[in-house]
Amino acid sequence: MITTDHNTSQPLVNLPPEFIAFTSPKHLPFGINSNFDSDKLYPPVGTPCTLFRDELNRYMSYKVNGSCPDDELLAQKLLLKGCEPLPRRRCRPPAPNQYVEPYPTPESFWSTPSDSSVVWTAYTCKNYSCLVNRKQTQKGFDDCKDCFDLGGREKSRWVENTRGVDFAIDDVLAVKKAGTIRIGLDIGGGVATFAVRMRERNITNNNFNELKWSF
Structure with missing residues (x-):
């Protein structure tokens, strides 16, 4: 797919169709708006996003209206490269395997959830036990190092x-x-x-x- 950047008049080659769909101007339902001085709305996206075509193509390749890929690490790489804000995706966050319903209110307030309530792929810790105990195991400063210990400092x-x-x-x-x-x-x-x-x-x-x- 080839389109044109109206600011630079340079062709943008091989951008993902979903990226084009998101960044293309959207016509306002009631015509021109005096606040925008336009009848179109241009969705925000980080200018450097188009500089990293391979990562952008991978990030914007997904099933529309389905579950998003489990690619939080890829999203973080794009953000660190200046692709911020990221283009919005028309998909749902990936669901954990063997999902367990949360505790009812108010029991859920001070109960550690099941490990299957989180998709842990992108994180160093792979379960809540790791998060609760990292104040003993994690080196360096972190103001939330003990915040998952609900029986400790958080309680007061x-x-x-x-x-x-x-x-x-x-x-x-x-x-x-x-x-x-x-x-x-x-x-x-x-x-x-x-x-x-x-x-x-x-x-x-x-x-x-x-x-x-x-x-």
């Missing part, structure tokens, strides 16, 4: 004042009438201890820490 986070600049969740909620704070924002991520503590207080939490490329 957000509910106790451990330092002078910290506020416990209940201290913050106390400044408003009960029930008036309904939504929390988490910009740190981690293992969702903050979200669990908020849920225990009937508050919905949104995490804006990480972008997801597969839908």
Whole structure:
């Protein structure tokens, strides 16, 4: 497939059809929009993506509306080469083998999930036991080295004042009438201890820490 880059007028050769489908302009349903000053929407994608044709072809080769390939390592290589944001793919994240249903609420809040709940291919650890025990085995600094140990430091986070600049969740909620704070924002991520503590207080939490490329 050959197409043309309108900015450089240079031919773009052998780009994946799914990449072309994603990056091509999309006509707005109600015509020209004064905010965009256009009747088209151009999806964002990292400019260097087209410089790495082999990796891009592999990444964009998949069954549309099926499961995405188990290729997180390939995605990370493209990101490190400057292909960010990655082009969106029309596939679902790969499902783990022998998937086990999660524990029901609220039992799931403080229970380590089954190892079969995760596709571990791209990670150094291949099970939750490795994650829980890495504070003893992993060298170097990592502020989340012990965060999968739900019986350790995580158990008291957000509910106790451990330092002078910290506020416990209940201290913050106390400044408003009960029930008036309904939504929390988490910009740190981690293992969702903050979200669990908020849920225990009937508050919905949104995490804006990480972008997801597969839908």
